[in-house]
Amino acid sequence: MSCDTCYDTKTIDQGGREIACPDCVFRYHPSSVTIETNPDFDPKSTSMFNVRYIIRDRSMGNFIYGKARNMDDAIRIQRKRQGVIKAALTRRANKAARAAK
Numbered sequence: 253m254s255c256d257t258c259y260d261t262k263t264i265d266q267g268g269r270e271i272a273c274p275d276c277v278f279r280y281h282p283s284s285v286t287i288e289t290n291p292d293f294d295p296k297s298t299s300m301f302n303v304r305y306i307i308r309d310r311s312m313g314n315f316i317y318g319k320a321r322n323m324d325d326a327i328r329i330q331r332k333r334q335g336v337i338k339a340a341l342t343r344r345a346n347k348a349a350r351a352a353k
Contacts, residue, residue, distance in 0.1 A: 280341070282334035284311035287326045290319070309333055 258264050258273035288306045303319040305326035317333050320326035 280311045280337060282337045285309050285317065285330050285333045285337070287323075287330055307333065311337065 255273060262273050263270045264273050286308050288308055290303055290306050293304050294302055303321055305320045305323065306316055307318040307320065307326055307329045309315045309317040318326075318329040320329055
């Protein structure tokens with residue numbers, strides 16, 4: 253059992269109706285890309301692998317998309333991934349609109 257919300261049934265009860273489990277279903281949306289502080293960061297270390305921020309893309313699961321030493325780089329990486337997701341969503345919407353004609 254991996255999901256504590258739905259117990260791996262992929263659905264939950266909300267107001268008498270079944271909906272998709274929010275913890276299992278990934279939202280392919282720009283807001284799914286987040287910046288987190290690395291819990292293993294050591295300010296005294298000089299290693300090149302010691303990074304302060306982790307950019308996580310939750311639309312693909314719990315995927316670590318990138319790492320950055322400072323907030324400016326973290327924001328740049330986050331915005332780049334958000335742009336890719338937004339462009340893909342726009343292409344899908346345009347394709348659906350053309351197919352509906």
